[in-house]
Amino acid sequence: MTKSVRIAIDAMGGDHGPEVILPGAALALAQHADLEFIFFGDEARIKPLLAANPRLAAVSSFRHTDVEIRMDDKPSQALRNGRRTSSMWQALEAVKKDEADAAFSAGNTGALMAMAKVCLHMIPAIDRPAIAVLWPTLRGESIVLDVGASIGADAQHLVDLAIMGSAMARIVLSLARPTVGLLNIGVEEVKGIEEVKAASRILRETPSADFDYRGFVEGDDIGKGTVDVVVTEGFSGNIALKTAEGTAKQISAYLREAVRGSFASKVGYFFARQAFQALGDKMDPRRVNGGILLGLEGVVVKSHGGSDAVGTARALEIGYEMVRDQLLRKIQNSLSDRGEADAARIAASEDDAVRP
């Protein structure tokens, strides 16, 4: 029998806390019977929810914590007030102590990232964490990273993002060798940032067995699904993500207004309601809820603060897949292959240099 996947949950994070997170865990459990949970948080709120759901209780334990990180705490405040004591910290620490295989939080992103760095440490050779998200596209789904973990990136960090993002894509998208693109701007006269160009050269010169680098992509390629993994630094990645969310909400609002407009359009809506339902499902942000913090010595899943139980379950399922399919080992292997390839490339160029 395979081992269960154990997820340590910060039950106090997000806008709704345990009342949404525990039902979400129950939904995820219905999909994956080999899940186990440790809930960290306020006993008074968690215990009744577990009592009401015996199936969930059977695979769960909980640990009471007094301190919770607020959504508006600065990372430094969170570390000062919540290090060791908060539900967020303890969920991360459970991964460090190997009591859990992944940590989950719907709480304050900045605090989670700062705590994860301090508690779990970075993978050697990766200097900064990144946040990767699933992005619905016309072809299915792609992975976009970094959507805001850190601002700016040198060429090496962009290459690291390509490695980590494609490791994630191999798991979540079930692809043997995902395609990777670097986000850039196409206007000829500017030709993109120096770092992006340098990263592109490195990716072309040292091809990887684990992904297929396809060159530059532009903003509209994300929605088209031109590549499986879109790599960019956190500032533009965050702006792309939020802008797309804004545009989707804007069009949804137009659509609601359009079908409410007249009697005829209401009749039309009545007939076409299944089509609208299908459309709504496609645009449902819960379907792709769950950012993965990459670059850490542990799997950390960030759920959207406003998620409901369905969104929570989806984020937990992504975490489950990351553990089951060994995200960290895949990243490590890609990194060491690349290290060897780099060494070989350097050796080869030194050989060239000594030749007459």
Added chain:
Amino acid sequence: MTKSVRIAIDAMGGDHGPEVILPGAALALAQHADLEFIFFGDEARIKPLLAANPRLAAVSSFRHTDVEIRMDDKPSQALRNGRRTSSMWQALEAVKKDEADAAFSAGNTGALMAMAKVCLHMIPAIDRPAIAVLWPTLRGESIVLDVGASIGADAQHLVDLAIMGSAMARIVLSLARPTVGLLNIGVEEVKGIEEVKAASRILRETPSADFDYRGFVEGDDIGKGTVDVVVTEGFSGNIALKTAEGTAKQISAYLREAVRGSFASKVGYFFARQAFQALGDKMDPRRVNGGILLGLEGVVVKSHGGSDAVGTARALEIGYEMVRDQLLRKIQNSLSDRGEADAARIAASEDDAVRP
């Protein structure tokens, strides 16, 4: 009687050339009878189109040019091959010689920007051009700049963008004192790029009579219409613009698929077709066609390369408004007001410094 607005048109630019641009000019003329045009391009293609449209011909002249800039020419190539001789250059030069009040091109953006800089020069105190576009929002329309003219921006350039974008907003959006936001990312732990923070401090410390600075906005605020003018450097601005376009296309594709799906949805579409038409109009990119190159000593309008006659007309109308409402004078006035305010601020701080 007021003077006419004279637009110099690069008739050879864009994917379709004169066959779309002249009909577009005719549509714009139907809206604004005080328009006049000078068409630069291939006589053999332009002459028959003018002959077929006597009303347009009555307000137009044309000048034959042999050289056209290709869509894939690099800016350096375009300058080498087309300086002085190309339809694009000559349209810009007509503005410089005061034979026209604005130049229009649907051609190669990079070439247009490079030629505009060389031919028209920058406004003193503005170091680099920017491209501003109208962006449809839930509140109406906003102006977003820079969407790709140049990568990166120091604090002063961001302040210049706020000044130029709000001058444009006062005209196109008919606002006395438009609201301005700086595009940033909201994740607490990173708090945005240094330059963006520094620009924000300058804008807060030196309020302008011409716009109302409202602080940081995020990607999803663009579609909401949180502010009238969204300021960002060209890399993230271009990515935001293209990502939004990609998302809109993606949702349109979902929508088409949904209404084609079943008999019931087709019936629904039949009843709701007016609502869908209204929705389509809202999402019609032609409605907001026409980027304005800002920072130059002249009004230059860039139409989308793939525009049809309706899109062309819209871009020409935006150019018309910029001239009629004196965009350049508004920018100059804001700049000199700000110069005085800066001087006063510096003098005040020196006063403080010499006080005991």
